[in-house]
Amino acid sequence: MSPQTARAEVLARIRSALRRDDAPAGSASAEPSGPAGTSAAASAAAAQVGPAPADPGPHPDGDALIELLTDRLLDYDASVSLLTAAEVPARIAELLTGARTIVAPHDLDPAHLAGLTAEVLPDSADAPLDLATLDSVDAVVTASTAAVADTGTIVLSGPQCGRRAITLVPDHHICLVRTADIVNRVPAAVEIIEERGLVEHPQTWVSGPSATSDIELERVAGVHGPRTLDVILVTG
């Protein structure tokens, strides 16, 4: 049977299962309905459900929020440093002692990399590095979109975070988090992603270096993603 038949039939089965008397069997539209026909569905569902529960508090801010995030990241075996923007280049250089080649998003503020002796390969969607190159570099340095203190989660999305492959293939990730981008709980990070228009951009939410507990439930850090995650919290 034709693919179109499968679509129409599945939709008709759903309508029938829901006892939609207004849409008897077989009447599901044959073509994808345009935005006018379907764009209201998600909002209608949201209206039916009502607002999500508000953050119940406590509402740490300032240093308390930074402390909470730091605590969570350390718990995941990431390293954390809290620095002013001026201190960042020296710290990155220190973390990259001995590194020969690193990769960074083309749109990352070059000031962060000022202290480096390693060669910096810029990467962007327009001029992407190939996988073999990414597999051979010593590290990657990126910015971040937001961080959730409660869960120790860093959201990577948008040009300063780079293409997804660059924070995945290298074995060492140095990630900058502006303290102004730290939020308390998950829904606030989702709001930031929406406010900055990044919803439809690829996103990676990172909570510590990759890990597995598949063998006798023993936690082993580092399977396929970067095995070392260094987080630099940047104030101001």
Place this chain on the structure above:
Amino acid sequence: MSVTHLGMPTVPGKGNIVEPSPFPQVAELELGKIQMRTNLARATSTIRGKRLARVAEVPNWEELRDHGSAVKTAVMDRLPELLEQFEHNVTARGGHVHWARDADEANAIVARLVEEHAPVLDTGRREVIKVKSMATQEIGLNEHLEEIGIDAYETDLAELIVQLGHDRPSHILVPAIHRNRREIREIFLREMPDVDPDLTDDPTALAEASRKHLRRKFLSTPVAVSGANFGIAETGTLSVVESEGNGRMCVTLPETLITVMGIEKILPRFADLGTFMQLLPRSSTGERMNPYTSFWTGVTPGDGPQNVHVVLLDNGRTRALADEHGRQALHCIRCSACMNVCPVYERTGGHAYGSVYPGPIGAILSPLLTGTDAGANDTLPYASSLCGACYDACPVKIDIPQMLVRLRNEDTETKARKTGRLPRTQLDAALTAASWVMSDGRRMAVAEKSLPLAHLLTGPEGIRSLPGVAGKWTHSRTLPQPPEQSFRSWWKKERGTR
């Protein structure tokens, strides 16, 4: 096929969702596997403890559960429109949407796409990489692909252990929990062509071996297959929630990405993730957040796969949807919390359920997808002591005990109708289950721990307690009552007299 009031048939699902032999028989066999039981008991109790600690940290956990449940109810109410909206948005962003009525159709779609986009290698075969997905296990995708010359490589460490061991997963979250490190080492030495012969059984060394083994595949395989934890209608966004980074590899590096997603996985809005990304990780692995979650929306030029497909799978889901009480089973976000708290599952293990969906959710979902008349799926609703722990643990508040009771009722009445005998009373059903439980000391221990059948003994027959051994079951906690309307009268009302 059964018939709804609109005259449209509901169509059962097929694939790896059928219990081949009656649950008590398989369970008997599995109960004899000492290592499986020891490992599983340790795993479930560890994860249970972690989950409780992480859930207790969230002051509004109950509100989040209520909200998650309400969102899922709204999704079911508006499923056709939300799916069309999802399809529209995926398509608008350069992705392709396919619809599959059943397992065979989904397998055929994936096979055709792989044949179009993966080259034939020197071995004469094609290869794809996969990230662990319940939907593709349900439809038996790997087996289907293998038959037609396509090797599907599982990349999740546990799934890799299962696949290399020519084995079946025993838990949806930690599928290789029945294997010890020594066995895993032996499997790797036997099955990985490029492995270091001095490999030790240290988990770190074993994980390192799998990293090396899979790295070349990640960097060179042009087609990947994934499942999806959520599909967002409002944007067309898909997501994979994982730990190891193999999911990121699969959804990022290949040129073609094929995602198989059950039609019930839709969420209306991106903002709903604010709730679900709190509920899922804490319920699942007992972590505040899983290490990696990927989100992608159609095609992004220069970043990730440029050829993006999603297969929307029915395979019995509309059958479950047509049961207005069973419908709730489709709210499941596959966290596995209900398994980890289940006293029956803890002892029998996942293999006893036959289906890829084990534990309490499997005991309702499998028969709802297929009908109780498929294989021995009619025995699954009895694989429970109705203690209610699954309901308390479920992040989207699926009332599993209530549905188990309904399915038992449906089962006894379906059989009565078929044989022309009077329907068995609930007492009969209770005694059938009870005789199995009581015939074995180990099962008795399970039963006593969680007070199994008392509520079934308080049916309209007016029997309030049994003498002897069953008597002690009547000290109690609140248990679901049998449905007010019997399945038989519901059947009559819905389908007319026949």
